Amino acid sequence: MFNTDNKALARWSIPASALVIGVLSLWGGFARRWISDDGLIVLRTVRNLEAGNGPVFNVGERVEANTSTLWQYLILAVRWVSNAELESIAIYLGLLLAVAAMVVGTWASASMHSGIVLPAGALVYVALPPARDFFTSGLEWGLCLFYLAMLWWLLLQWARPHRHARGNSAAYWLAFWAGLSWLIRPELALYGGIVGIVLLISTRSWKVLAIALPLPLGYQIFRMGYYGLLTPHTAVAKSASGSEWGKGFTYLGDFIGPYWLVLPLVVLVVAALWKAELRPPQLRSTASAVYLFVGTAVLHTLYVLRVGGDFMHGRMLLLPLFAALLPIFVVNLRVWVASVACAVWAIIVALRGHPVDPAVYDSDISIVDERDFWTHTTRMDEPPRHAEEFLRxxxxxxxxxxxxxxxxxxxxxxxxxxxxxxxxxxxxxxxxxxxxxxxxxxxxxxxxxxxxxxxxxxxxxxxxxxxxxxxxxxxxxxxxxxxxxxxxxxxxxxxxxxxxxxxxxxxxxxxxxxxxxxxxxxxxxxxxxxxxxxxxxxxxxxxxxxxxxxxxxxxxxxxxxxxx
Incomplete structure (x- = not known):
């Protein structure tokens, strides 16, 4: 029906897809920009860092109240350079990283195809209201998305056979990036750790460890000596050691139900399997990279379900969903129907949003649309974007x-x-x-x-x-x-x-x-x-x-x- 092998169109379809997704992400994230109460927690630590009190929440008490180590230092670095308001830095830095993640993810996945590509999985992710909510919020979700997108891109660079002749530089860059996972968010160590294991098996070189471990290991020693803990203090407070499968599946239903998310996911799975070569030719291959990322995303999802999910609507499932969608952010023109189906679904979901009855806030609730809650609680037409607005x-x-x-x-x-x-x-x-x-x-x-x-x-x-x-x-x-x-x-x-x-x-x-x-x-x-x-x-x-x-x-x- 279509000439899917037109080289000129194929070449231009990659930047075109990335541009479309980038514009939609920037527009969608900017329109829903806000800062959460949890995002303000990060900024308290940044204030203490700026004042010379160290990475603490309260002066004189060495407590690591933030889950992401690097996020607080990125905000501090931008503060030093720009002297901008902390809330604005957290909002717009998160948005910038999230948009970059969507663009990098689209470009990386498009490079797996030899013909013309169309956006698909990327449309599904950017259409979800909680996904766009957590492009900002002041939390590290934009950084986490960027980390996963770059890890995916580096993994593909390493996996392609025609790159092998270029030596081990791709493996070393991938090893370094994999090592950062623990510093961005502890559960991302699942992705970094599995990638590291694959690299070790493939390269059989100690240099992989020498590149991946020094930074996270150095910080881990600092954490143990400075705070007296193996993990961020939030992990102690939330004690994710018990099993709460029932609550976890309730959390999953709360996320996928309002958007009929199963529909586009089924379409994407069918599109991904259509005439696909399911058996990887070797460990270092594109197919292996896909299995690794999707498999790790499934493990991540199971972990979220096991600990009972979260109290914020959709938040903890966004990262594994993003990781699972990355390999099919775009599809080949041969399965254009999948792209059209995702686009139609995305338009409906984006226009419908996530309607919440304000009456639910008058009773005890276990899972909350955090952006909507604080908009309602602060009695404003727009969600809060500054700390003083919470005083309302x-x-x-x-x-x-x-x-x-x-x-x-x-x-x-x-x-x-x-x-x-x-x-x-x-x-x-x-x-x-x-x-x-x-x-x-x-x-x-x-x-x-x-x-x-x-x-x-x-x-x-x-x-x-x-x-x-x-x-x-x-x-x-x-x-x-x-x-x-x-x-x-x-x-x-x-x-x-x-x-x-x-x-x-x-x-x-x-x-x-x-x-x-x-x-x-x-x-x-x-x-x-x-x-x-x-x-x-x-x-x-x-x-x-x-x-x-x-x-x-x-x-x-x-x-x-x-x-x-």
Whole structure:
């Protein structure tokens, strides 16, 4: 029907496809640009880095509250060069990387074909509302997409037989990029690790390890000595060690159901298998690269399902979906029907969006469209793009006044409900014998921390910035990612608050018991890892802790368990 081998058209179809996808990605991501509360958490760490306090969330406490190591440093680097607003850097840097990922992925996949190509899988990804939401958001998703796209491109460069004569440079570049996976996001080590294993088997050269390992290994030693942990602290807080398959499949249904995502995926699978050579001729081949990426994406998806998914709509499934779609970002003109079907589906999904009934926010919800939620909560027509816009939320009413009271000498501030049922914040006096910094406790760390000075300690009860909370027992049936909770008595105990002055709704006797319990050796050992001054001795003790008790230490929620 079509002349699929026209060399001139085939040559031009590659940049044309990349341009179309790039424009759609830029337009779609820009139109839905925003910053999330979790994105603001990253910026608090960047503020501390900029102030010379180190890669910490709170001054004087070495806690790695961000999952991505490189993302915070990229934002800092752009800040140094441009002096732009941190929120804008996080939004537009993420968008730039996401668009670059879509273009690189399209170009790389198009290069697998000898004839004219048309966009297909790339249209499916860019049409999804959560995909475009997380092109920005302030989180590292744009960086993760760029990492995967570049890994795919480098893998194809290495895999092509006609490239073999050019020596091992392709293998070395691929090895270096694979090694970065752990620093971008821990679960991406699945992709980098499997690629590294394939490289080792293929090249049988120690040079692959010599190139891949120094940077991640060096940072890992730093992490163990500086923070006293093997992983980012978020992994301790979220304890992804249990199996939550039921919640995982609920999360999967919440993602694929609203968009009928199965339909284009079936079309793409059929298009990919149409007259395909399924048996790879050798390990170092394009077919092997496809199997590697798709297989790793399946493993990644199974991991997400096993841990119960996430509390943000679609977020944790976006990366494995992107990786699985990369090999079929474009299709040959011979299967043009697949491209047309994907385009029609994409138009319908993009126009329909992800409608959410605001009434759901008045009840307990386990999975939320985060962008829509914060647009609704901040009572704006557009989603928030600056930290101060989160102050419009009802939950932040009275917060700025409470922060001023902390700056004037109070020890701790509490969120409470006033007589009319509206929320506000109340500060309490300090105990002169205590030296703890003024403290804020709240579930949403981003909006509280970015609207507070750096000398105010901002903690959460679920443990992202709080090692004491992170080692509490998991709440059975709790919301994924939010299934730990440090009780109010413990919060008061680990602060400078005068227990006699705390609000009446707090159990003062329990708070006194908790403060006494904190003298227990296990608590003191934990506190030492992140609060003691960082000397060489402390550094080596932290490494020892990270390999021993740091992997398993947990606390009872009952202060009485530690009292004679």
């Amino acid at each position: 939320s009802e939950m932040m009413h009275g917060y700025t006044d409470a922060i001023k009271e902390l700056e004037d000498g109070d020890a701790m501030t509490f969120r409470y409900l006033q007589d009319d049922g509206s929320p506000s914040w109340l500060a309490t006096e300090g105990d002169p014998s205590r030296t703890d910094p003024p403290t804020v406790y709240y579930l949403n760390l981003g909006l509280t921390s970015m609207n507070a000075p750096l000398d105010v300690r901002v903690l959460d009860e679920i443990g992202l910035s709080n090692p004491l909370a992170a080692r509490q027992p998991r709440i059975e049936g709790g919301r994924i990612g939010h299934d730990k909770s440090l009780g109010m008595p413990w919060q008061v105990a680990d602060s400078a608050a005068d227990i006699d002055s705390v609000p009446f709704w707090i159990d003062k006797d329990a708070a006194r018991k908790a403060r006494t319990a904190l003298n227990d050796a296990d608590f003191q050992e934990l506190f030492a890892t992140y609060r003691d001054p960082l000397t060489w001795g402390r550094f080596w003790e932290n490494i020892k802790f990270s390999l021993t008790d740091g992997r398993t230490l947990s606390f009872s929620s009952d202060p009485g368990s530690y009292l004679d």
